[in-house]
Amino acid sequence: xxxxxxxxxxxxxxxxxxxxxxxxxxxxxxxxxxxxxxxxxxxxxxxxxxxxxxxxxxxxxxxxxxxxxxxxxxxxxxxxxxxxxxxxxxxxxxxxxxxxxxxxxxxxxxxxxxxxxxxxxxxxxxxxxxxxxxxxxxxxxxxx
Numbered sequence: 001x002x003x004x005x006x007x008x009x010x011x012x013x014x015x016x017x018x019x020x021x022x023x024x025x026x027x028x029x030x031x032x033x034x035x036x037x038x039x040x041x042x043x044x045x046x047x048x049x050x051x052x053x054x055x056x057x058x059x060x061x062x063x064x065x066x067x068x069x070x071x072x073x074x075x076x077x078x079x080x081x082x083x084x085x086x087x088x089x090x091x092x093x094x095x096x097x098x099x100x101x102x103x104x105x106x107x108x109x110x111x112x113x114x115x116x117x118x119x120x121x122x123x124x125x126x127x128x129x130x131x132x133x134x135x136x137x138x139x140x141x142x143x144x
Contacts, residue, residue, distance in 0.1 A: 018058060
C-alpha cells in the first residue's frame with residue numbers, strides 16, 4: 001500500500017515536525033459460520049499488533065530571499081576651498097563633501113518558481129543636508 005502526503009507551508013518559514021504512527025495487526029481467521037466482526041477496541045480475539053513511530057523534520061524556507069551588497073566610496077567631485085563664496089550660500093550643495101553608496105540587491109526564489117520584475121522606480125529626495133534615492137521594485141512570483 002502506498003500513501004502520498006502533500007504538505008503546504010503556511011505562516012512563517014521554519015522546520016515542521018511530523019509525528020507518524022503506523023499500526024498493523026493480523027486479522028483473526030474466519031470460522032465456518034461466517035466472518036468475524038472485530039471492533040477496534042475489542043479484546044475478544046487475540047491479535048498480533050505492531051506499531052512503528054517515526055518523527056520527521058521537514059525543512060521549509062522563505063519563498064523569496066533578498067541579499068544586499070553595499071559599498072561606499074567618497075565623492076569624485078572636486079571640493080571647493082574656503083575662499084569660494086558660493087560655499088557659504090544656504091542653498092549650496094557641495095558634491096565634493098559627500099559620498100556614494102552602491103547597493104546591489106539579489107532576489108532569489110527557493111522553489112520551483114521564477115521572478116518576473118514588473119516595474120522599477122527610483123525616487124530621489126533632496127534636502128539641504130542630504131540626498132537620498134529610494135528604489136521600489138514590483139515583483140511577481142510566477143509558478144510553472
